[in-house]
Amino acid sequence: MKLSEKNKDFFVNVYDVVRLIPKGRATSYGAIAKYLSSPRSSRMVGWAMNASHTMPDIAAHRVVNRNGLLTGKAHFNPPEIMQERLEREGISVKDDQIVNFQEVFWDPSIELKL
DNA sequence: CCATTGACTTAAG
DNA sequence: CCTTAAGCCAATG
Numbered sequence: 001m002k003l004s005e006k007n008k009d010f011f012v013n014v015y016d017v018v019r020l021i022p023k024g025r026a027t028s029y030g031a032i033a034k035y036l037s038s039p040r041s042s043r044m045v046g047w048a049m050n051a052s053h054t055m056p057d058i059a060a061h062r063v064v065n066r067n068g069l070l071t072g073k074a075h076f077n078p079p080e081i082m083q084e085r086l087e088r089e090g091i092s093v094k095d096d097q098i099v100n101f102q103e104v105f106w107d108p109s110i111e112l113k114l
Numbered sequence: 115c116c117a118t119t120g121a122c123t124t125a126a127g
Numbered sequence: 128c129c130t131t132a133a134g135c136c137a138a139t140g
Contacts, residue, residue: 028123038136040135041136042121043121043134043136044137046121046122064121065122065123118140119140120138122134
């Protein structure tokens with residue numbers, strides 16, 4: 001790996017994965033962290049999402065915690081937009097939680113496999 | 115430079 | 128079902 005690319009990797013990978021999440025599906029911070037070989041770095045995924053506001057085409061609403069709970073909802077503007085976007089894609093949300101989460105869950109470590 | 119915080123997760127009591 | 132604790136690591140004061 002080139003040294004010039006070394007700096008970025010984690011955050012950039014997070015953005016790439018988020019871009020690959022199919023419409024109507026959702027994944028978790030932990031799943032992304034795990035895919036990036038850092039299963040305990042889910043917080044960094046969240047931090048990357050926090051910075052995603054400055055990035056184009058980052059569907060942060062498709063990333064929730066491992067229970068399908070919309071934990072990052074408060075960071076949207078307005079917060080309700082997160083649930084609205086999910087429902088528009090066909091994902092049912094009840095009480096800030098994704099219904100049938102197990103069905104819409106998209107795990108990069110399985111779907112992208114490699 | 116040290117302390118605190120956080121869009122998380124797992125384990126333990 | 129509840130609270131703590133620990134691990135993770137960039138960002139912020």
